[in-house]
Structure formats: structure tokens, C-alpha cells
Amino acid sequence: MTVFGEGLRIDLPVDEIPKYWYNIVPDLPEPCPPPLDPKTMKPAGLDSLWFFPKSLIEQEISQERYIEIPDEVRETYVRMARPTPLIRAKRLEEYLGTPAEIYYKYEGISPVGSHKGNTAIAQAYYNKIDGVERLVTETGAGQWGTALSLACAMFDMRCTVFMTRASHDQKPYRRVLMELYGSEVYASPSNVTEFGRKILSETPNHPGSLGVAISEAIETVKNDPKSKYSLGSVTNFVLLHQTIIGQEAIKQLELVDRKPDYVIGCVGGGSNYAGLAYPFLKEKLAGKLDAEFISVEPEAVPSFTRGVYAYDYGDTAGMTPLFPMYTVGHNFVTPPIHAGGLRYHGKAYSMSILVKNSLIRPVAVKQREVFDAAKLFSRIEGIVPAPESAHALLQAIKIAKNSKEKEVILFNMSGHGLLDLGGYAEYLSGRIINCDAVSINYDSIPMKIS
Numbered sequence: 001m002t003v004f005g006e007g008l009r010i011d012l013p014v015d016e017i018p019k020y021w022y023n024i025v026p027d028l029p030e031p032c033p034p035p036l037d038p039k040t041m042k043p044a045g046l047d048s049l050w051f052f053p054k055s056l057i058e059q060e061i062s063q064e065r066y067i068e069i070p071d072e073v074r075e076t077y078v079r080m081a082r083p084t085p086l087i088r089a090k091r092l093e094e095y096l097g098t099p100a101e102i103y104y105k106y107e108g109i110s111p112v113g114s115h116k117g118n119t120a121i122a123q124a125y126y127n128k129i130d131g132v133e134r135l136v137t138e139t140g141a142g143q144w145g146t147a148l149s150l151a152c153a154m155f156d157m158r159c160t161v162f163m164t165r166a167s168h169d170q171k172p173y174r175r176v177l178m179e180l181y182g183s184e185v186y187a188s189p190s191n192v193t194e195f196g197r198k199i200l201s202e203t204p205n206h207p208g209s210l211g212v213a214i215s216e217a218i219e220t221v222k223n224d225p226k227s228k229y230s231l232g233s234v235t236n237f238v239l240l241h242q243t244i245i246g247q248e249a250i251k252q253l254e255l256v257d258r259k260p261d262y263v264i265g266c267v268g269g270g271s272n273y274a275g276l277a278y279p280f281l282k283e284k285l286a287g288k289l290d291a292e293f294i295s296v297e298p299e300a301v302p303s304f305t306r307g308v309y310a311y312d313y314g315d316t317a318g319m320t321p322l323f324p325m326y327t328v329g330h331n332f333v334t335p336p337i338h339a340g341g342l343r344y345h346g347k348a349y350s351m352s353i354l355v356k357n358s359l360i361r362p363v364a365v366k367q368r369e370v371f372d373a374a375k376l377f378s379r380i381e382g383i384v385p386a387p388e389s390a391h392a393l394l395q396a397i398k399i400a401k402n403s404k405e406k407e408v409i410l411f412n413m414s415g416h417g418l419l420d421l422g423g424y425a426e427y428l429s430g431r432i433i434n435c436d437a438v439s440i441n442y443d444s445i446p447m448k449i450s
Contacts, residue, residue, distance in 0.1 A: 002220040005431060008087065008088050009085050009086070009087050009250040010085065010086040010087075010091055010253075010255055010256060010342065010405060011083070011085050011252075012083040012248060012251060012252060013083075014078055014082075014083070015072055015246070016083055017077055017078070017082050017083055017244065017248075018069065018243075018244045018248065018249060019068065019069055019101075019242050020066040020067060020068055020069060020235050021066070021067045021069060021093075021240045021241055021244065022065070022066060022240070022246075022247065022278060022279050022282060023059075023062055023063075023064060023065055023066065023067060023236070023240050023241040023356060024239075024243075024274075024278045024281065024282065024350055025063060025236060025350060026063050026064075026283075027065070027282060027285050027316060027361065028066050028353050028354070028404040029285075029354075029357045030353060030356075032129065032324060032339055032349050032350060032353055033311075033324040033349075033449065034324075035048065035321035035324070036311055036321060036322040036447075037321060038074040038313070038318060038319075038320070038322060041140035041322070041447075042210075043277060045063075045296075046319040046330050048320070048321045051218055051221050051222075051228060051229035052228060052229065053126055053127050053130035053132055053228050054130060055122065055126040055129070055130055056126050056127075057407070057408075059236070059237040059240060060235055060236050061236075062236075063244050065239065067215045069122075069244075070125060071127060071356045073121055073122050073125050075266070076121045076154060077117075077121060077244070079111075079154075080097070080110050080111060080112075080117040080118075080121060080321075081109045081110050081111065082118075082244065082248075083248045084105060084106055084107050084109055084110070084229060084245070084248065085105075085109065085252075086103055086104070086105055086120075086248075086249055086415075087103065087104055087106050087108050087363065088101060088102065088103050089102040089103070089377075089380075089381055090350075091103060091380045091381055092377065092380050092381055092397075092400075092440070093400065095376075095380050095402050096188030096397065096401055097359060098400040098403050099373070099404070099406050099407075100360055100399070100400045100403035100405075100406065100408070100409050101258070101387050101406065101407070101408050101409065102396055102405045102409045102411075103253070103260075103408065103409065103410045103411075104393075104410070104411050104412065104413040105245055105248070105249050105276055105411075105412050106412070106413045106414065107245065107272070107412065107414050107415060108383065108385075108386070108389075108413060108415050108416030109413075110147075111150065111175075112141040112143065112146045112147040112150055113143065113146070113386075113415050113416050113418065113419065114143040114146075114231050114272075114386065114414055114415030114416075115245060115271070115272045115275060115412070115414045115415065116143050116144045116146070116147035116148075116177070116271075116415075117147040117150070117151065118149035118241050118242050118244055118245065118275065119147075119232060119237075119238045119241035119242060120144070120148045120186050120232070121151050122241045123135070123148070123151070123230050123238075123241075123419060123449075124151035124152055124154065124155040124157060124230075125149070125155060127155075127157065127230070128155045128156075128157060129227055130228075132157065132162065132227065132228045133157060133158060133226040133227065134157060134158035134159065134224065134226060134227040134228075134292065135152055135157060135158075135159050135160075135174070135227070135228060135229075136159075136160045136161075136162075136217045136218075136220045136221050136224075136227050136229055137159070137160070137162070137217055137229065137230045137231060137232070138161070138162045138163075138164070138188065138210055138211075138213030138214045138216070138231070139159055139161055139162070139163050139164070139167070139174075139178075139213070139232070139343070140164050140167055140210050140268065140341045140342070140343050141167050141171060141338075141341040141386070141387070141388065141420070142167060142171050142174025142175065142177075142178065142419070143174075143232075143271035143341055143386065143388075143415055144232030144233070144341070145161040145163055145174070145178050145183070145185065146174060146177050146178055146181070147179040147232070148161070148180035148183075148230055148232070148369075149161065149177070149412075150181045151181065152181075152182070152183070153181045153182050154344075155187040156164055158182075159181075159182065159183040159184075160184050160185075160186075160217075160227075161178055161179075161183050161184070161185045161186070162186050162188040162190060162196075162213040162214075162216045162220075163175060163178075163185055163186065163187060163188060163208075164187075164188055164207070164208035164212070164213055164215050164343065164373040165187045165188060165189065165206065165208035165212065165250065166185035166207040166208055166212060166336035166343075167187075167206055167208070167343075168208070169187070170336070170338060170422055170423060171372050171420060171422060171423075172397060172422075173419050173421060174419050177419070183276045186216075187208070187392070188208045188212055188213040188216050189206050189208060189212055189216070190216060192216075193215075193219045193220060194219060195215045195216055195219055195317050196212070196216050196315075198372035199212055199316075200249060204395065206333075206334040207333070207334070207335075209316065209332075209333065209343060209344075209345070210268075210269075210335045210343055210344040210345075211305070211313075211314075211316035211318075211330050211331075211332075211344070211345055212315075212316045212317035214231070214314060214316070214320070215315040215316050216320055217229055218315060218317075218319045218320065219319070219389070220323065221318070222319075229345045232269075232271060233268060233269025233270055233271040233344070233348065234270060234271070234314065234323075234325075234344075234346065234347070234348045234349070235335060235348070236348075236349075236350060238271050239270060239271055239274035239275070239278065239348055239350060239351070241275075242271050242272065242274055242275025242276075243275055243278050244275070244378070245272070245275035245276045245277055245412065246275060246276045246277060246278055246279030247279045247383070248333075248423075249276060249279075249280075249304065249410065250251075250279055250280065253408075253410070256417070258291075258408050259289060259291070259408065260280065260291050260293055260408045260409070260410040261290075261292065261407040261409065262291050262292050262293075262294060262394045262396070262399055262407065262408070262409045262410065262411075263276065263277050263280050263281075263291055263292070263294070263410050263411075264293075264294045264295075264296065264395050264396050264399075264409070264410065264412070265294075265295060265296065265392050265411060265412040265414070266295075266296050266297070266339075266342060266388045266389060266390075266391035266410040266412075266414065267275060267295040267296060267297050267304070267342070267347065267351070267362070268297070268301075268339075268342035268343065268388065268390045269344045269346070269347065269348055270295075270347055270350075270351040271293055271348070272388075272389075272413060272414035273351070273412060274348060274350070274351055274411050275291055275412070276410070276411075276412040277360070278332055279290045280293075280410075281293060281354070281359065281360075283289070283391055285359075289325040289431060292361065292365060293354075293359060293361065294360070294361050294362075294395055294399075295351070295355070295359045295360050295361070295362045295363070296362075296363055296364075296365060296391040296392050296394070296395045297342060297362060297363075297364050297365075297391070298337055298339055298342050298364065298365065298366075298367065298370075298391065298435075299327065299337070299364045299365060299366050299367075299434070299435075300334065300335040300337045300367065300435040301334050301337075301342060301343055301344065301345070302328065302364045303325075303326050303327055303328050303344070303345060303346055303347050304326050304355055304362035304364075305362050305363075305364040306328065306349060306362065306364075306440065307326045307328045307346075307347075307440075308326065308327065308442060308444070308445060308448055309324070309325070309326050309328055309330075309352060309356055309448070309449050310324075310325070310326075310445045310447055310448045310449055311323065311446055311447040312325060312327040312329065312330050312346055312446060313325055313330040313344070313446070314330070314346065315330065315449065316330050316331060318330065322435075322446055322447065323346070324347065324349050324352065324449055325346040325347050325349045325352045326346065326347045326352045326355060326356075327344050327346040327347070327445060328346075328440045329345060329440060329442065329444045329445045330345055330346070330444075330445075331441065331444045332440060332441075335435035336435070337367050337386045337387075337435050338367070338371075338420065338423035338426075338432075339367070339370070339386075339387040339390075340357045341386075341388045341393065342388050342391070350419070353358075362387075365391055365394055366396070367432060367433070367434050367435055368432055368433070368434050369394060370387060370391050370394050370425075371387070371390065371392045371396035371423075371424070371427040371432055372388035372411065373390050373393050373397055373423075374387065374393065374417065375399070375427070375428075377390070377393055383416065384416055384418055384420075384421075385411070385413060385415075385416065385417050386414065386415035386416060386420060387417060387420055387423055388410050389412070389413050389414045389415055389417075390417075390449070392411040392412055392413070392414070393411060393413070395423070396411045398410050411443055428433075
């Protein structure tokens, strides 16, 4: 274990990669309502999750607090640069003139540039041993699609990616990287699925959404028995796989005798924030940690801050079961913000329970102030954040500015922004605008939960 001067960078040795994922489900303050079958509106059976392999369905419904990480997955994590460093933003602290200490878990050192490989590797592994030949998925900004593309290459599987059209057009090099890893990539809505053609016929300039792309992916899997669907957020098993982030961070803070007063992350579906926060929330729920947990979403897609807790579809076409979550509605047309990974209409159901019970406080921020924070961080700390990660950074800066004592602020720098330079160019030219949520049609949400 290595701690560089004043805790500026804290590294763990390879053999400190966690041996188990942490499942928060048995520790939730109230049971999570079951998904509903879209036809009967009764609790969904396992056959409702037909698009996942059996091994991942077992993890999805598991009540076990810890699930062992297979050796082959842990070995592959090493190739994906785990454990990742915990870094103290000392220069940022000095610039802000704050007594607070700011730490960030830096997932951007991965070959795919983000935290997404933590579940992509696991999902490719389990699908491979279940005999699946191709994985089909959606992606927003492209970080998830990139991670799954590399994971499939590592496990000798084919991969098809439906990339939301706004991000496909804004971030062409994400598509290039996915194709370099061997994937076929389509801008969504596309002409290769019936649902995509329907959307394009109705709205030829549709910017795409994760909900639409999920529908296209599931339709593709439905027509190919050798394929399964893979996704990078929201479900229990995805958030489970990400908890290596927080488990590592706990060990790293212990090396400098620190505990966080704030644990912060951006939230689209919830995977990167759950990955950091859930192991710390376990400590809070056990009475061992007194910290505030803050999730940060864009004002353009305000699922937590303006959405409702309800049963809703995971996709736009209504092909998935109905999941209990905070949502702005599966028909919500998400504005084409540059943080494409945050353009999802709903939130993870386990995280929704935690917000409902006030264990996580959600906030929403504007696009321009997010880019302002990212520019500042780039110039002071030298790392260009992904626009998604810059949402968490912005909130950390806001707290540090108001801090009057030596508090410890921890946030997840879930990815770098080196493939988001088109968005930064638009920002530097003064063309970035604040996209607010268009009118939310709450009546389109299938079933509210009291």
C-alpha cells in the first residue's frame, strides 16, 4: 500500500482488489417492491427477465449480502487497471481557500476511461459461461458501450451497440473506439429495428434516448436466440458489480485515517454513485459513519428532483417489466445535453428506496455550471473530467466553498473527458446552453407508488 506525500495519491496493491461484491438489498430500510409483469401487472416471474442470462438473474434477486467475485473476473480487473487510485485535490483546495479536504476516486485510468468496465467484465464473463454468443446493449455518452465492447473482445463474444443519436453525433470517437474493439454500432433511433423505424417515421430528427436505445436492443435480442441483453446501470446486479469502487475507497481513506463527511456522485441510472456510496452507506446504516450522501443529476433530466416514485418501464417501447423507481416517464424526450450518460428517464430501484427514505439527498445542476467546474478542475488538477463526472465535481466544489471546518469531501471521478472534447470545444466557443427539462407528462407514468 502506497501513500504519496500528504495523502495526495493513495494506491492499493493488486492483491487488495475486493474478493466480494456488496449487495445492499438486504440492508435497505424497506423492501423494494417487486417488478411487475407488463401484461398482467402482477409481480413478474423470472421469465419476465428472459433477456438476461440465468446467472445474472440470480444475482438480481439475491438476498445475500456478499457475492464472491470469480477469480477470472478479478484477474481481468487487473488488466482494467484496478485497484484505482484515490487522489486528494490539494491544489483545488488551495484555490478555493477551503479548510475541507477533497478526495476523488479516479476511475478514468481504466483502458475504457470510466468505471463501466467493472460490470462489463462481470457481465461478459457470466454470459460466456452461460453459452451466450453476442451481447446487445444501448449506450448514452459511449462509456458503457466502449466498456462492453472491450469486455466482449476479452471473452471472445460479439457485441452490438445502439448509441443515442445525440451522443453518436456529438462524440464520434466513442463510436470509433467501440468499432476498434470489434462492435457494430448504430445511431438510435435506427433503421435496423422495427421500433427504431417507427420512431424515425414519427420524429425524423429524434435525438434518441436511452429508453429508445434499450427498446431497440431488446427487440434485437428477441429475434436472436444466441444473444442476450446487457446494460450498464439501474439493475441490482449492475450496481452490485460496481461496489468494488467504494470498498477500495474505504481502505484507502483508512490509510490516511480519514472518514468522509460527504459522499458525492453523479447519477443517471445510478451505477457509478452506487459503486462508491453503497459500501459507505453500509457503514452509516450500521451506525459506524456519520456522512451526508448527495446524488447529482442534470436539471435537463430531473428524475429524482422532479420525478415521481412509480412503476415505470425501463424502455420507451414498454418491452421490459415495470420497475419501482423515481422517473420522469418512459416517454420523456431527454434534451441533447453533453452528459449523455445521464440522459435516462428513471433511477435504480435500490437507490430510489434510499432517496425515498432520505438517506441520499438528490440535487440538480445546470449544464453550463458543470462545464465551468470541469474547466477549473482541468486547469488546476490537470485531469479533464467526463461531463457526467463533472456534475459530482461541481457539488464537491459548492460544499468546499461553504465549508468552515476540516471536513472530508469524497466524490467519484467516474471517467475522463478526453473523448468529450467536442463538447468542451462547444463550451469554450460559448455555445453551451442550459437545457431544462421539457414538460413532464406525469399522466403517462403507468402506476404511482404511495
